Amino acid sequence: MEKIIQITSGRGPAECSWVVAQVLKKVLQEASENNLIATVLQHQAGQENGTVETVLLKVEGKMVNEFLTSWIGTIQWVGKSAFRKFNQRKNWFIGVFEVEQSSEIQFHxxxxxxxxxxxxxxxxxxxxxxxxxxxxxxxxxxxxxxxxxxxxxxxxxxxxxxxxxxxxxxxxxxxxxxKFKNTWMNHTQVERGNPIRTFEGTDFKKEKKVNKNKVDRGQSKRKLKNEDYR
The missing domain is CATH 3.30.160.20 (Double Stranded RNA Binding Domain)
Known part of the structure; x- marks a missing residue:
């Protein structure tokens, strides 16, 4: 089974694009740990070095539905901006969306x-x-x-x-x-609140909380723990 997801900063600033880059690393890492194959299909780099505005990712494997249940939604990062030192904002939000797949032309x-x-x-x-x-x-x-x-x-x-x-x-x-271009609407649909995961700190390793009610609805075979993301 395979799914295609989009990780996007929405119309957020450079800080959100930095969060997208960090989440992409996390998704790739966790996919590998769960014996899933994650492939970057296309991405758009942000204006700052090390940032990504949006990325399209294909995830393949037996447990892909359970895995994506723990990611699809709003991701929150709590931390100070590395691009604007005097900015007081500490909460940054990005979105992870499932993308409807186009029907591929099969060769016979x-x-x-x-x-x-x-x-x-x-x-x-x-x-x-x-x-x-x-x-x-x-x-x-x-x-x-x-x-x-x-x-x-x-x-x-x-x-x-x-x-x-x-x-x-x-x-x-x-x-x-x-299809990737048509997912632009996702940029306007990032919800600021009710995050599926929240990370904090510049190392992006500490997970502050998980919305377990949302995760548990579709994930009976794998129990999420904070240490899974370290």
């Missing part, structure tokens, strides 16, 4: 239509008298590629198939990027 060779065609050179001259070039079309999407690199029709078919696979993979990536 049965969905490919091959069409033989003559290879042509500059000025419309025929390079080969035989139909050695191949056009491969992915029927469900209409995406098509042409290979005329070789004089062998068999080799061109193989090359066209490989290129079509690459083009479909790129299409999936573009869909994911589009």
């Amino acid at each position: 060779e049965k969905d490919i239509q091959y069409q033989a065609m003559r290879s042509s050179g500059a000025g419309g001259q025929h390079v080969n008298k035989v139909s050695s070039a191949i056009r491969a079309t992915h029927i469900p999407t209409g995406i098509a590629v042409v290979s005329m690199d070789s004089r062998s029709q068999h080799q061109n078919k193989k090359l066209a198939t490989e290129r079509l696979m690459q083009k479909l993979a790129q299409n999936n990536i573009e869909q994911l990027k589009s």
